[in-house]
Amino acid sequence: AQTVTQSQPEMSVQEAETVTLSCTYDTSESDYYLFWYKQPPSRQMILVIRQEAYKQQNATENRFSVNFQKAAKSFSLKISDSQLGDAAMYFCAYTDNDMRFGAGTRLTVKP
């Protein structure tokens, strides 16, 4: 079974600074998708960014970008110019059919 590992239970960043959240996964598939989802306190899960495994170019969405290393099975999320509203649980997810999630990283943004 595919597994997703987030080794950082908690991270903290100063407002306006940059933070990187780590994620590794295990799979024998060559075609799959990777995601970062954000879950603010008591609110629903929303998509932050998506990466197709067949694409070598790293995905970018405004202040959010990923570093996708397929051979290393690594998929980190970089948040630039952190804002107070970025504070949330961040989940890395993998799918080649059904979606599996990591345990999450709680991000705190300090003003």
Added chain:
Amino acid sequence: DTGVSQDPRHKITKRGQNVTFRCDPISEHNRLYWYRQTLGQGPEFLTYFQNEAQLEKSRLLSDRFSAERPKGSFSTLEIQRTEQGDSAMYLCASSPTQGIPGANVLTFGAGSRLTVL
């Protein structure tokens, strides 16, 4: 379309009672997923449907759990003889057909929180 709807948002029940949750996906989405999330953890996959067919079930889905999607639209998740360990947030998500833009992207509902006393 207002997104994925789940009902009820909160359910408090006594151990041994049966509970049922409903999920209404985005109308053009043919895939529907159920997840369970406990506090401070990531969502755990329970099952998913493509149209009315239940294609995969997790080992987490014991025989007390049953999910249906009879007409390929809304889905229900029933838990029989609830136990305190069933207390969790039950999340529903949906996604479009494979092969079209946005496929594999799950849109989540707000969840149904179950508390078993």
